Amino acid sequence: MRGFPFSRLRKRNGSSCAKWAASNEKGKPLTAILITGANRGIGLEFVKQYAGEGARVHACCRVPEKADALNAVEGDVVTHKLDVSDFGAVKALGKEIDEPLDIVVANAGAGGKDVGEFGALDYDAFLHLLAVNTLGPVATLEAFAPHLKKAKGKFAAISSILGSIANAGGFAQAYSTSKAGLNMALKAYAPVFADTGVAIAPFHPGWVKTDMGGPEAAVAVEDSVAGLRERIEKMKPGAPLRLTDYQGNEIGW
Numbered sequence: 001m002r003g004f005p006f007s008r009l010r011k012r013n014g015s016s017c018a019k020w021a022a023s024n025e026k027g028k029p030l031t032a033i034l035i036t037g038a039n040r041g042i043g044l045e046f047v048k049q050y051a052g053e054g055a056r057v058h059a060c061c062r063v064p065e066k067a068d069a070l071n072a073v074e075g076d077v078v079t080h081k082l083d084v085s086d087f088g089a090v091k092a093l094g095k096e097i098d099e100p101l102d103i104v105v106a107n108a109g110a111g112g113k114d115v116g117e118f119g120a121l122d123y124d125a126f127l128h129l130l131a132v133n134t135l136g137p138v139a140t141l142e143a144f145a146p147h148l149k150k151a152k153g154k155f156a157a158i159s160s161i162l163g164s165i166a167n168a169g170g171f172a173q174a175y176s177t178s179k180a181g182l183n184m185a186l187k188a189y190a191p192v193f194a195d196t197g198v199a200i201a202p203f204h205p206g207w208v209k210t211d212m213g214g215p216e217a218a219v220a221v222e223d224s225v226a227g228l229r230e231r232i233e234k235m236k237p238g239a240p241l242r243l244t245d246y247q248g249n250e251i252g253w
């Protein structure tokens, strides 16, 4: 696990560690955000958009030294090495980061193609998929709950319409199972956050042009993330938990 690369931050921003105080030069309070799976796709776009607006972004990815696109993003971006299926590492990062977080985006996810087809399922691969897509976000929520409580922040899990049991279509079964588990976990643990000021919710980002969504996907990653950010902005603590897409359309559980 890498510590905070302050030297890199100074170089990138041309400023000192004073930048890490609770406000920027214009006196506007900084928003502190943490994103998992931040090196490509939807996660990377979250980093670009939030950092572009002056937020302090804790960008987590599995191999920071190879995350060229992430490392090229300008702004208060601090990278952290994190595999969300390593629950001990998630917990340790929670202890390492010592500031309130306004937004945590549990975005890291895998498609599960390696699980294979029914009749020849690879259960080790299936378990790993559940570790990444279902338990990874739960571990992220648990590790950063104290940071969110301090900021009365928002926890957004990037789920999928494929995790909707109401819409189950009989394909991508392992992936769908993992996202249904994520949706249920959020609903099941939501009462833990009653009266804490923390809002939590799962979101479907649309069918997005990323490595996972493929080039035929319907939604540009910029539009998906812009929409998701609007949804996150509107999250309210204590509101009934709903599964919605990046445009705010409700999806049946």
Ligand SMILES: NC(=O)c1ccc[n+]([C@@H]2O[C@H](COP(=O)([O-])OP(=O)(O)OC[C@H]3O[C@@H](n4cnc5c(N)ncnc54)[C@H](OP(=O)(O)O)[C@@H]3O)[C@@H](O)[C@H]2O)c1
Residues within 6 Å of the ligand: 036, 037, 038, 039, 040, 041, 042, 043, 061, 062, 063, 082, 083, 084, 085, 107, 108, 109, 110, 132, 158, 159, 160, 161, 204, 205, 206, 207, 208, 209, 210, 211, 212, 213, 214, 217
């Ligand atoms: N694209 C779509 O159409 C679509 C639709 C519905 C939901 N989603 C969800 O949106 C989220 C982002 O997907 P995407 O489209 O941006 O996919 P992507 O381009 O394939 O990116 C996936 C990201 O998750 C990271 N990741 C995978 N396993 C990880 C692990 N064990 N620990 C930490 N990071 C891990 C990847 O890191 P590496 O580079 O290290 O692999 C990568 O940064 C996922 O949760 C996905 O299920 C996507």
